[in-house]
Amino acid sequence: MKTARAAWRRLEPVHGMIYFVPEARRRYADLGLSGRAGYFTSRSAAFGRASAELVIATFYNFNPALVRQALDGAWDATTPQQVLDARYAAAGEALRRRAGIHELPALDEVLTLTRRAAEAAREHAQGRPLFAAHAALPWPEDPVLQLWHAQTLLREFRGDGHVACLLSEGIGALEALVLHAATGDVPVDFLKASRAWPEEEWVDTRERLRERGLLDGDSLSPEGILLRRHIEDRTDRLALPAYAALGDADCERLAELAGPFGRAVLEAGLLKLG
Secondary structure, three states: OOHHHHHHHHHHHHHHHHHEEEEHHHHHHHHHOOOOOOHHHHHHHHHHOOOOOHHHHHHHHOOEEEEEEEEOHHHOOOOOOHHHHHHHHHHHHHHHHHOOOOOOHHHHHHHHHHHHHHHHHHOOOOHHHHHHHHHOOOOOHHHHHHHHHHHHHHHHHHHHHHHHHHHHOOOOHHHHHHHHHHHOOOOOOHHHHHHHOOOOHHHHHHHHHOOOOOOOOOEOOOHHHOOOHHHHHHHHHHHHHHHHOOOHHHHHHHHHHEEEHHHHHHHHHOOOOO
């Protein structure tokens, strides 16, 4: 389980950069999508003309008012296919021109292993709506975009499982954010700005979590640490069907080879918060 998580985490920057790079923002703007509309339409375009309510349900931790405002009129300006095309074009441009991952010697092997895992995940799509929608998209021809697509599938596969874990533990959307902020892994100001929950709701939620014994001040309590660990472990277990298809040796091999790809993205500055 630890090896599978390492393989996913080390390669995750290859997918995650799409939410930060200017290449994506420019291409979405060319379609008439400004502000947050680019993010919400591009990640949900695999559904088709996704409603705000579908995005709220599947993305889970965004303020519903933000989603409704961002998507208001968005599908009148463009089509899901145009947005998907723009997303793939931006991913390829950023990963090639700035990260240079097409020049890494292990690309073919990493792609083979990652695609095997992503295709194995397709046999376990039930209950994973974001993953299933993306898994129905055709595979790109370009190897760099194939790798990006494969990691996108693995990210959404894991993410849908994570949402299921949160629901089963009675952790709501804003509660999940506040607990995440309490870990210190991501700056709290970034989480507040990107998810756009009103400050009074954030404060009220934090107080409820203190009353539940999950927070000690602004930090996780011992009970909160145990709960977070439990949720992450369950998320890992739910993600295992994809990586189990590789077997132990190939999973370890992917974890070993994935590092330079993630580092190339980080060193190129493709994951700068902002």
